[in-house]
Amino acid sequence: MSDDLRSRLRGSGYRLTPQRELILGAVETLRHATPDEVYAEVRTHSTAVNISTVYRTLEVLEELGLVRHAHLSDRAPTYHAVTGHTHFHLVCRNCGRVESVDPEMVQPFVEALRSQKGFVADVGHLTVFGDCEECPS
Structure with a gap:
């Protein structure tokens, strides 16, 4: 992580500081976290x-493509590292499961949007709200 992070930061005119390493590490550890959760x-x-x-x-970090944000609630955006696979989110409105x-x-x-509307969807930013199978409807 550090060598890739260091080179991406330097390439954009930034330095790798201990604070930046800690913050990226927190995002990776928490998997999906608001800025307040990252801070904690x-x-x-x-x-x-x-x-x-x-x-x-x-x-x-988002500008450099190392983290992404999604809106998983009506609260602050939730950040996740891009070191894993690209994904979108399902959020249960009852229990809050993500x-x-x-x-x-x-x-x-996505293909229908591209072919019929000429629109390229950013699925990594997609959040679908509903009810999970474990919650009563």
């Missing part, structure tokens, strides 16, 4: 990071 995780390792640093760093889903599941829809 970082604070377990260092008190030298404030919430403003978390927000600014998440913006930089499930990552392979984009091939919506490939026919």
Whole structure:
């Protein structure tokens, strides 16, 4: 992680700081986290990071393509690392469960958008809200 992160940051005119490493590490550990949750995780390792640093760093990391955000609730955006596979999210409105889903599941829809509307969908930013099978309807 550090060598790739270092080269991507340097290529964009940034330095690899301990705070940036901690914040990216927190996103990777938590898998899906709001800036406040990232901040809480970082604070377990260092008190030298404030919430403003978390927000600014998440913006930089997203600009560099190392993290993405999605809107999994009406709260703050939720960030996840892009080191795993591209996915979209299913969110249960009852229990709040979040499930990552392979984009091939919506490939026919994505292809229809491209062929019929000339639109290229960003499935990695997609969130579908509904009720999971474990919650009563």
